[in-house]
Amino acid sequence: MSFIDARNIRTGNRGTAAETVRPGTAGVLLVNLGTPDGTDTASVRRYLTEFLSDRRVIEANPLIWQPILRGIVLVTRPRKSAANYKRIWNTERNESPLRTYTRAQAELLEARLAGDAIPVEWGMRYGSPSTASAIDRLIARGCDRIVLLPLYPQYSATTTATANDQAFRALMRLRRQPAIRTVPSFPDDPDYIQALAASVRKRLSELDWIPEVLIASFHGLPVEYVQRGDPYVTECARTMNALREELRMTPQELPLTFQSRFGPTRWLGPYTEPKVLKLAAHGVKRIAVITPGFMADCIETLDEIGNELREAFEHAGGEHFATIPCLNDSADAIALLERLVRRELAGWR
């Protein structure tokens, strides 16, 4: 018998097709936040449980937070959120818009990379399809090198870092790990800024009125996270400086605001809705809203902005309200993703 007893060695990756790997084959993994599987309260509760139990998202001591989450938040919020998801659901595919757009981005990017035979898969940080399953699919398609692209233009530990964490957690299951390159955030990448500017010009050209103010609304973050070193707010400011320059607009014409506050702590300001109500109180009748922090339309853009903010503005005397769609599956979005990915592929191809 040889010195190493082969019976004691697991030869493959658990649950993956490691034997299909072709050395030197690179693939791409797009990761987005995640979304419920359905608009029923139970599905939303399942999703929120996983999301809001992530210690990158809620940094409070779990001994304090988990009883609040399970005793209060998960008792009240899922029903309200489920009703909101119903208003924006993609009924044709019976799925959330975030899932539809993330899948479309992956499929269109794969078509763009077809000449180089680079497979593209997509996964979610929370819910399905899981990040681990997407990595398994890339390995089954022969990859031993993965470019991992978290779909957030501005870095935050609550989004980018936890997406990367989840991918590396998935690798912990594997004997034969692929090599990974993570794509950095891209808050003022020229292709991203030009795509945003083009989306503004296109949408405004469809209107028969001109907005007095174009609000740029980003997802918020607790101020404490920024004080502890999260660079998110700096990256939002970089996006805004570049976008204002590209559109030749002033901070008054294109102000930065933050939406989606959650919980009782202080979040980044100014908050989007109070800002819009103040504008209405000052006689502003026509506004448009862009949401540059989101690569795909989702409940935060379609419902919180497209429905709730619109109603609040009109109720306060506003007359015209328009939203600029996220980059979604536009040609500009796919060209941007391709460029970000090709930059990280350098040296591998």
Ligand SMILES: C=CC1=C(C)c2cc3[nH]c(cc4nc(cc5[nH]c(cc1n2)c(C)c5CCC(=O)O)C(CCC(=O)O)=C4C)c(C)c3C=C
């Ligand atoms: C402490 C709570 C939260 C932090 C921090 C947070 C950061 C953060 N989130 C996004 C992007 C998205 N968030 C979305 C939904 C969402 N976010 C929170 C809470 C925090 N987010 C909640 C409770 C929810 C659910 C909304 C509901 O009505 O129940 C989404 C949309 C998902 C979808 O299904 O459409 C996105 C996208 C960013 C970019 C960010 C930090 C910068």
Ligand SMILES: [Fe+2]
């Ligand atoms: Fe969020």
Ligand SMILES: [Fe+2]
């Ligand atoms: Fe929200």
